[in-house]
Amino acid sequence: MLNYSTSEENHIKAIFHLQKQDGTVTTNELANELNTKPASITDMMKKLKAKKLVNYQPYQGFRLTNDGNKVALGIIRRHRLWEYFLAEKLKFSWDEVHEVAEDLEHVSNKKLVDKLDEYLGFPRVDPHGDPIPDANGKIETTKKICLTDLPVNTPATVSSVSDQSSEILELLEHKKISIGTKLEIRKKFEFDHSMEIKIRQQAAFNISGQLAKNIFVKYGS
Amino acid sequence: MLNYSTSEENHIKAIFHLQKQDGTVTTNELANELNTKPASITDMMKKLKAKKLVNYQPYQGFRLTNDGNKVALGIIRRHRLWEYFLAEKLKFSWDEVHEVAEDLEHVSNKKLVDKLDEYLGFPRVDPHGDPIPDANGKIETTKKICLTDLPVNTPATVSSVSDQSSEILELLEHKKISIGTKLEIRKKFEFDHSMEIKIRQQAAFNISGQLAKNIFVKYGS
DNA sequence: GAAATTATTTAGTTTTGTCTAAAAATATTT
DNA sequence: AAATATTTTTAGACAAAACTAAATAATTTC
Ligand SMILES: [Mn+2]
Ligand SMILES: [Mn+2]
Ligand SMILES: [Mn+2]
Ligand SMILES: [Mn+2]
Numbered sequence: 324m325l326n327y328s329t330s331e332e333n334h335i336k337a338i339f340h341l342q343k344q345d346g347t348v349t350t351n352e353l354a355n356e357l358n359t360k361p362a363s364i365t366d367m368m369k370k371l372k373a374k375k376l377v378n379y380q381p382y383q384g385f386r387l388t389n390d391g392n393k394v395a396l397g398i399i400r401r402h403r404l405w406e407y408f409l410a411e412k413l414k415f416s417w418d419e420v421h422e423v424a425e426d427l428e429h430v431s432n433k434k435l436v437d438k439l440d441e442y443l444g445f446p447r448v449d450p451h452g453d454p455i456p457d458a459n460g461k462i463e464t465t466k467k468i469c470l471t472d473l474p475v476n477t478p479a480t481v482s483s484v485s486d487q488s489s490e491i492l493e494l495l496e497h498k499k500i501s502i503g504t505k506l507e508i509r510k511k512f513e514f515d516h517s518m519e520i521k522i523r524q525q526a527a528f529n530i531s532g533q534l535a536k537n538i539f540v541k542y543g544s
Numbered sequence: 545m546l547n548y549s550t551s552e553e554n555h556i557k558a559i560f561h562l563q564k565q566d567g568t569v570t571t572n573e574l575a576n577e578l579n580t581k582p583a584s585i586t587d588m589m590k591k592l593k594a595k596k597l598v599n600y601q602p603y604q605g606f607r608l609t610n611d612g613n614k615v616a617l618g619i620i621r622r623h624r625l626w627e628y629f630l631a632e633k634l635k636f637s638w639d640e641v642h643e644v645a646e647d648l649e650h651v652s653n654k655k656l657v658d659k660l661d662e663y664l665g666f667p668r669v670d671p672h673g674d675p676i677p678d679a680n681g682k683i684e685t686t687k688k689i690c691l692t693d694l695p696v697n698t699p700a701t702v703s704s705v706s707d708q709s710s711e712i713l714e715l716l717e718h719k720k721i722s723i724g725t726k727l728e729i730r731k732k733f734e735f736d737h738s739m740e741i742k743i744r745q746q747a748a749f750n751i752s753g754q755l756a757k758n759i760f761v762k763y764g765s
Numbered sequence: 766g767a768a769a770t771t772a773t774t775t776a777g778t779t780t781t782g783t784c785t786a787a788a789a790a791t792a793t794t795t
Numbered sequence: 796a797a798a799t800a801t802t803t804t805t806a807g808a809c810a811a812a813a814c815t816a817a818a819t820a821a822t823t824t825c
């Protein structure tokens with residue numbers, strides 16, 4: 324497999340994440356995501372198209388080709404493995420790992436990554452609960468349910484968290500919620516979208532709609 | 545401390561290594577070391593001079609300033625810590641670590657490096673026996689003696705190896721010589737600079753002058 | 766459906782890091 | 796001390812990755 328520049332990789336990864344939601348990605352969306360200007364995106368898309376990593380017709384938006392997708396999964400694999408390493412081995416906290424992994428992910432030595440994976444015991448998810456692609460680019464795709472969409476009185480388990488700030492970490496630690504926590508919603512309040520949730524034997528307590536929006540669960544306990 | 549580009553870092557590191565031997569480094573030497581052209585070196589030296597990392601007057605060669613030296617030690621610290629990590633934790637062999645560390649050394653996040661150091665147990669030397677600078681840039685400077693310069697019948701301990709090829713590794717493993725091995729020279733042969741050495745209780749055996757040239761020792765056992 | 770607005774692309778620059786070819790400085794021979 | 800050879804620098808070019816400003820296409824509004 325060929326090697327790509329850091330800039331190319333950052334573009335590919337951003338398209339991958341954006342097209343999850345949108346299907347096809349627009350120039351402005353990507354420019355916004357990468358804190359760059361639309362003109363720069365057009366330039367890069369021409370380049371990635373020439374390398375057959377994106378499908379792109381002027382004014383039509385773009386999406387990754389199969390090859391582009393494979394490249395993206397490689398980058399995401401490296402990113403999440405390093406995040407896991409930083410949290411698990413170096414004891415970085417949850418909100419600090421992303422930034423460092425942004426640099427480490429661009430060291431794309433296959434043997435390094437596969438040995439790191441093995442050393443870490445082939446972890447399935449990163450510290451934020453996001454799945455880690457395996458050496459073949461296979462990634463778990465259990466659809467995650469936003470806590471705001473979970474029905475009342477239905478057992479569920481926290482699977483991931485979308486915001487990665489130290490502020491949300493502080494709040495989650497205070498509420499004793501982390502990935503793997505089993506919970507049920509007792510009551511939802513329409514007015515401010517806050518809700519009352521219950522964890523095991525503990526008394527039910529309240530969380531804001533804003534917090535709930537950033538927590539994802541899967542059914543079952 | 546400021547951040548430098550990968551190219552700047554590679555130049556700084558190369559000057560550091562070359563000036564160990566030469567005192568002052570020339571344009572051609574550095575171009576040769578970095579597989580680049582003399583004209584490119586001149587350009588970079590102007591830049592590093594402007595950043596006060598090298599002392600340089602046209603046609604006079606160059607050497608690192610105090611600041612340049614500190615930057616170099618930071619790079620070498622990262623390089624050797626990653627080499628140790630790769631060998632010790634990921635079970636890379638001795639001859640494979642350098643190449644991978646060449647990339648990892650440019651991820652210059654202070655907290656990452658210091659936590660890695662701690663995680664590794666503050667190792668003093670890398671897999672090739674070269675000393676690892678501490679967080680303050682302090683580096684052990686025990687003068688290493690080339691095995692060819694060790695007097696006969698004088699107890700010594702292998703401290704480092706300069707060549708890092710898989711070929712020398714194979715030979716050293718076969719001869720059961722590694723860093724920390726205690727040995728004595730029994731006889732030196734002028735003709736081809738080969739020598740007979742003795743390790744502990746084992747029978748004395750012969751090594752070539754070429755091999756001896758790449759082994760460094762310190763006095764004592 | 767024309768006008769206004771927004772999104773995207775094009776054209777032309779800039780910075781970084783490299784290169785080649787030519788000029789200039791320095792070192793080595795005779 | 797010339798002549799020759801070597802080393803280093805300068806000048807000019809190029810590719811990558813970004814930018815600004817202007818032009819053009821697409822979309823939305825009236
Ligand atoms: Mn991340
Ligand atoms: Mn993550
Ligand atoms: Mn090395
Ligand atoms: Mn080393």
